[in-house]
Amino acid sequence: MRKRTTTRATAPPADAAGPGAAQAPVQLGWLGETIAYNLRLAQTASFQAFSALTGDLGLRPGWYALLQLIGDNPGVSQTALSLATSRDKSTLTPLLGDLERRGLIRREPDPLDRRGRRISLTEAGRAKLALLAECAARHDARLNALFAPEQRQHLVALLKTLTEALTTETPPPESGPPED
Amino acid sequence: MRKRTTTRATAPPADAAGPGAAQAPVQLGWLGETIAYNLRLAQTASFQAFSALTGDLGLRPGWYALLQLIGDNPGVSQTALSLATSRDKSTLTPLLGDLERRGLIRREPDPLDRRGRRISLTEAGRAKLALLAECAARHDARLNALFAPEQRQHLVALLKTLTEALTTETPPPESGPPED
DNA sequence: ATATATTAGTTGGTAGGCAAACCAACTTGA
DNA sequence: TCAAGTTGGTTTGCCTACCAACTAATATAT
Secondary structure, eight states: OOOTTSSOSSOOOTTSOOGGGOSOOOOOGGGGGOHHHHHHHHHHHHHHHHHHHHHTTTOOHHHHHHHHHHHHSTTBOHHHHHHHHTOOHHHHHHHHHHHHHTTSEEEEEETTEEEEEEEEEOHHHHHHHHHHHHHHHHHHHHHHTTSOHHHHHHHHHHHHHHHHHHHHSOOOSSSOOOOO | OOOTTSSOSOOOOSSOOSGGGOSOOOOOGGGGGOHHHHHHHHHHHHHHHHHHHHTTTTOOHHHHHHHHHHHHSTTBOHHHHHHHHTOOHHHHHHHHHHHHHTTSEEEEEOTTOTTOEEEEEOHHHHHHHHHHHHHHHHHHHHHHTTSOHHHHHHHHHHHHHHHHHHHHSOOOSSSOOOOO
């Protein structure tokens, strides 16, 4: 939502903290040039936009990645989902419970490991996933439309590089005990 | 993202879905190529890495951007901070209260608008900011080290484009609201 | 086989996020 | 001046996230 011109179109001297200035645009300074902060802003914006799309349905945005991954990997374990979504396994517990309660997924005991639960979609789950995938596709299209194909590709590659680097080399401090 | 080497060199046949296979790597499929999902993963990874740096001090990572922005814009309003950080104003209420309680910021009434509060750093706040800025600088350096200077610049530009596009054109649905 | 370590998943506690409802103060218009 | 609308902040309620600790089952070592 835009907020410019809401107060005044005259754009009074932004440096002056005068009464008409209301909320000055805030100078981002150094932060505004960092990868990390821009990453945060972009992610937030993307999530918000996606939420706006899914909000129309009664579907939570956080469900989508989960359903999609389950759909693509029937029988996955919760731990695997946790890793794939970069969320703590304990975060998934109530979430999956909710999905199960709504009949979107099935959690059957793994016959080969009685601790584990093999997760898969139900028919209803597949249907919901189709709806969410629709939103996701629109969202993706919207993002893609912002860039030239090669730019898009480049951006994804850069993001992957970043993720990869940070997740694999996470512990650089102490005497590294790499392989035992 | 690959997750090898994170746990151990156990390396049981990863393809076999046998009991020893534990969690299969999960196929990300379509998701893994989208901007949105990679954005999410990258942001999460970045945040985690930054948290690891700040965790050493008794300082919450969420404080940093706030303190930095306040430092750069003494006298800002909470609403302005809310916009600059892309966080809801109600999110900042307890956070700023906390910072004030710890003596890091000051919230003095705006003489020109008795609703508003002009926020600025205290000396202690400046000191804490310096510590956090140190972490931020290290984090930034780490991220920057992953890319060539022009790549970095490019990435930031792409992210800005994305954020900008999503935040300004948020409401495209209904018949465009004719400005009154 | 039995003790020990690992792993899958859940629980409880806490922190941070949003949205909606609310109050107080400012703005505007008649 | 006074009513209606807007805006800055706070409160409340809910959701999502993490972590640490726990249980149950599996794996490993002796």
